[in-house]
Amino acid sequence: MNAPRPRRSAMYVPAINQRAIEKSRSLEMDAVIFDLEDAVAPEMKPQARAQLVEAFAAGGFGHRETVIRVNAVDTDDFEQDLDAVARCQPHAVLLPKVSRPEDLEALSGRLAAHGLPASVLAWAMVETVDALADLDAIVTAGRSRRSRLDCLVVGTNDIAKETGVDPGEQRRYLIPWLMNVVLVARRHRICVLDGVWNDFSDRDGFDAEARQSVKMAFDGKTLIHPSQVEPANNIFSPSPHAVAKARSIAAAFERPENAGKGVINLDGKMVERLHLEQAQRLLEIQAAIAARG
Structure with a gap:
């Protein structure tokens, strides 16, 4: 694993939302994930890319680790996203819908082809049934000689959707899969972040799930609202x-x-x-x- 870096709080920010991008410069999250995938409608993706390029040119993100979530490797948007990534030079690129070893190999190859230095890391979403079933092989490929893989990010909403498993009751039916993700991350000495808590108005529910995440050995949690940043930082900080x-x-x-x-x-x-x-x-x-x- 690379030199330890706090990743207690990683907040998704829609790349199409100019106001949210601006606000991310003042929030104390450890990482900000600018989303070009789910949070952006297909017809708005060109505008979102242009806004990101302008935002990175302006700078001001301070200590925050900057991550761009691109679209999946099998989409028409993937290469266009990487063009924008090459101009932005973020700390990392988050690849969604990872389902096979070849996906991470393709990402590493395309990042190199776009001239991105090895210091630009790869993060991978674990959110498909294929990823859950073959995660160790996927991460092994992602940690190969030319690999950039440094972090796994759980997509609990997509896992629940694809499997039909009820995510309620303290995630009791998801826990075997979540713990396996942690196990694989620890085996390969990379970071692992838990999925989002959807009801940002329910602070007690968020706190309870974040504390569960700590006990499960997640390094931090992905967030969807500014109100979740401070509690995540507090809960995931060493006592x-x-x-x-x-x-x-x-x-x-x-x-x-x-x-x-x-x-x-x-x-x-x-x-x-x-x-x-x-x-x-x-x-x-x-x-x-x-x-x-």
């Missing part, structure tokens, strides 16, 4: 207790008597090198959050 514990683990392994040890005794508990790696990553995330003030 003071977790930070203190991580610091104690790191400090313990730095002691001369523990040099080279794989396992140590810390306050009566067994702590392994894998716990040190987890602690170091958490502290790096916390430091990056703190650096933003």
Whole structure:
């Protein structure tokens, strides 16, 4: 996985909505996903692309990771979207409807063909039944030698639609699939973001689902409304207790008597090198959050 970067909150912003684009410069989300796909009607896509190019030329997005969601690889809009991406130079490109290994290979190839540097990463939506059924193979292809894949994004609405599975009751019937997405992300050491909470007027419901996401080991949550940014940042930030514990683990392994040890005794508990790696990553995330003030 690349150097840890906070992705607690990633808000979708319709690329056709000029006012929303402007507002995204002042919101404290970690990432902003400018959407050229579902949020833009077919006849409005050329205008949306032009607005994005103008917005990126103007800049002002600060610390926010900029991501552009393009249309699927098998659509007529895909190449035109990448033309706009090449002019915008975002941090990442989010590919929807990923269903087979060839989709991510095609994205990497086309990004290179459009002259985009390797620093422009690939994010992939997990929202089709094919992706759920063959996710490890898809991510393996996406993490190949020329790969840019750095993040998986769950599309819970599309998963529920394609499968017919009821997304209610704390997502109890979706959880096996969601946990598999997390498992694959961890196996390949990439980031994974949970899907959206649709009812932005229901703050309690959002908070409950975000806390569930933390327990499921998601790195953050995708959002659809500015009111969701602050609670997402708060819920997905390392707690003071977790930070203190991580610091104690790191400090313990730095002691001369523990040099080279794989396992140590810390306050009566067994702590392994894998716990040190987890602690170091958490502290790096916390430091990056703190650096933003």
